Amino acid sequence: MTEHYDVLVVGAGPAGLATAQAAAGHGARVGVIDAQPRPGGQVWRHDVRQASPHAARHAFAALARVEWLARHSVVGAETQVLRVEHPDGVRLLGYGALVLATGARELMLPFPGWTLPGVSGAGGLQALAKQGWPVAGKRVLVSGTGPLLLAAAATLRAHGAHLLGIHEQAPTAAVHAFARQMLHWPARAVQAISLRTRLAGVAYRCGSFVRRANGDDRLQSVDIEGPDGAQQVECDLLATGYGLVPNVELAQLLGCALAAHDTHPHVQVDALSRTSVAGIHAAGELCGIGGLAAARIEGAIAGHMAAGDLTAASALLPARARARRFAGLLSTHFALDPRLRTLATPQTTICRCEDVTLGELGGYTDARDAKLATRCGMGACQGRICGSALAELGRFPRSGPRPPLFPARLATLAEASPPLSD
Amino acid sequence: MSGLVRLTVNGCAVEMPDGSSVAAAVATVTPHFRRSVRGESRAPLCGMGVCFECRLRIDGVAHQRACMIPARNGMQVQTDD
Ligand SMILES: Cc1cc2nc3c(=O)[nH]c(=O)nc-3n(C[C@H](O)[C@H](O)[C@H](O)COP(=O)(O)OP(=O)(O)OC[C@H]3O[C@@H](n4cnc5c(N)ncnc54)[C@H](O)[C@@H]3O)c2cc1C
Numbered sequence: 001m002t003e004h005y006d007v008l009v010v011g012a013g014p015a016g017l018a019t020a021q022a023a024a025g026h027g028a029r030v031g032v033i034d035a036q037p038r039p040g041g042q043v044w045r046h047d048v049r050q051a052s053p054h055a056a057r058h059a060f061a062a063l064a065r066v067e068w069l070a071r072h073s074v075v076g077a078e079t080q081v082l083r084v085e086h087p088d089g090v091r092l093l094g095y096g097a098l099v100l101a102t103g104a105r106e107l108m109l110p111f112p113g114w115t116l117p118g119v120s121g122a123g124g125l126q127a128l129a130k131q132g133w134p135v136a137g138k139r140v141l142v143s144g145t146g147p148l149l150l151a152a153a154a155t156l157r158a159h160g161a162h163l164l165g166i167h168e169q170a171p172t173a174a175v176h177a178f179a180r181q182m183l184h185w186p187a188r189a190v191q192a193i194s195l196r197t198r199l200a201g202v203a204y205r206c207g208s209f210v211r212r213a214n215g216d217d218r219l220q221s222v223d224i225e226g227p228d229g230a231q232q233v234e235c236d237l238l239a240t241g242y243g244l245v246p247n248v249e250l251a252q253l254l255g256c257a258l259a260a261h262d263t264h265p266h267v268q269v270d271a272l273s274r275t276s277v278a279g280i281h282a283a284g285e286l287c288g289i290g291g292l293a294a295a296r297i298e299g300a301i302a303g304h305m306a307a308g309d310l311t312a313a314s315a316l317l318p319a320r321a322r323a324r325r326f327a328g329l330l331s332t333h334f335a336l337d338p339r340l341r342t343l344a345t346p347q348t349t350i351c352r353c354e355d356v357t358l359g360e361l362g363g364y365t366d367a368r369d370a371k372l373a374t375r376c377g378m379g380a381c382q383g384r385i386c387g388s389a390l391a392e393l394g395r396f397p398r399s400g401p402r403p404p405l406f407p408a409r410l411a412t413l414a415e416a417s418p419p420l421s422d
Numbered sequence: 423m424s425g426l427v428r429l430t431v432n433g434c435a436v437e438m439p440d441g442s443s444v445a446a447a448v449a450t451v452t453p454h455f456r457r458s459v460r461g462e463s464r465a466p467l468c469g470m471g472v473c474f475e476c477r478l479r480i481d482g483v484a485h486q487r488a489c490m491i492p493a494r495n496g497m498q499v500q501t502d503d
């Protein structure tokens with residue numbers, strides 16, 4: 001049986017929550033789906049130790065006026081219907097308008113030792129710490145690029161981690177130029193200063209990156225390359241992330257056009273959140289990495305549009321333009337050092353699901369050929385980690401998704417589709 | 423803050439703050455979550471349901487993503503050896 005919503009929202013991060021609030025305000029029947037057990041997405045992820053920020057609590061309150069479907073993963077899409085798996089079974093959810101707010105994941109670059117237990121994403125370890133992962137007293141090194149490193153480090157410190165340092169790959173000049181730009185964005189500058197205050201005493205080294213992680217069956221030390229040469233640092237945990245990749249898979253499955261001029265494609269939308277498919281809107285990180293402010297504004301625009309209020313949506317356009325301009329700064333100032341693309345050796349595992357090394361991918365220039373011959377990208381993550389990494393290494397672009405979007409139970413896939421209406 | 427949940431990981435009793443994930447509970451017992459195709463030890467990478475490196479067995483059901491599942495009283499969690 002198919003349940004029907006006027007507006008169906010996928011993702012309960014800042015964008016999806018803002019959508020829900022705006023759409024419900026127009027009296028629409030709204031459903032909000034998220035694979036996670038709690039709302040908040042990445043930035044507002046529930047923290048077992050700290051209360052959520054005020055803006056997050058306010059956004060969560062909007063869920064009281066909609067149907068909140070936690071632990072529901074969208075695994076497939078048919079005409080005007082999503083196939084959704086949850087712990088007790090499968091549901092088919094129909095919609096009048098659909099808003100995609102599926103956010104972003106972290107970009108992981110392969111380097112020798114990156115598969116050792118103890119090595120995780122930077123936002124990844126932040127997320128785990130919020131879930132109660134024991135970091136207190138652990139020696140943690142943070143590396144990668146962008147302001148997310150500071151946010152992750154601040155969370156880790158609040159959870160009692162002993163931070164050994166933050167290694168930012170961008171050179172000092174680029175980071176300083178970014179900091180100067182912040183003067184034009186007072187709210188951002190205040191945020192940045194507060195983060196630095198929470199990280200007082202922690203070394204922040206620019207032009208520095210992790211070249212290798214060492215250990216037998218768990219991390220013991222890392223080799224760091226910096227402006228003053230190489231050094232080895234003993235540590236318990238490495239939190240490393242090279243920016244974010246839009247989660248476009250569901251949009252792609254639905255036939256929405258992607259903007260593919262960057263290494264990692266994002267969903268193409270107009271300023272009013274409309275994708276190339278009528279009745280499908282998109283908001284937040286999947287439309288290009290823009291951060292929290294852009295996600296909230298775009299979510300509200302999408303909610304108004306999905307409920308048919310063009311005037312309310314249009315009123316937010318200037319705010320959207322400003323938030324998106326800030327996002328542009330990130331990609332210019334935190335461009336990746338080309339050396340990072342050469343860290344993996346022929347023996348380095350690239351596809352962690354199927355244990356395929358860089359060497360084994362040798363002669364292939366096309367993702368599909370490589371997949372067929374080596375199983376690279378055919379495992380449980382369906383190439384979300386290795387496909388994005390290979391695109392970043394300049395090997396080949398990530399190939400398109402096939403249903404199910406996540407490994408699903410047979411019963412989920414077998415549930416009969418509804419007959420096509422009219 | 424809220425209460426505690428009690429579960430077992432590889433037979434060891436673990437107590438976690440309510441709202442913790444199974445992944446967090448496992449990390450208090452062992453750094454190892456699953457064996458890769460070639461037999462390497464693996465542990466969570468993304469913390470957000472994308473990488474599938476945290477897969478393990480919960481109450482007899484294999485291939486569950488530990489970072490996506492809240493720890494509950496009485497759960498029996500088994501890493502893959
Ligand atoms: C690991 C990580 C940590 C971050 N930490 C910070 C931080 O501390 N501070 C900061 O300012 N920014 C942080 N960011 C940046 C973050 O992307 C934005 O701040 C903000 O969370 C984006 O909002 P969003 O609503 O666009 O997407 P998200 O917050 O990513 O929300 C998307 C939601 O969609 C759900 N979803 C996706 N696909 C499906 C599907 N098929 N079925 C069901 N549900 C689905 C996801 O579970 C998720 O909850 C982080 C990003 C990542 C990846």
Ligand code: FES
Nearest residue numbers: 466469473474489
């Ligand atoms: S840690 Fe990546 S899916 Fe759980």
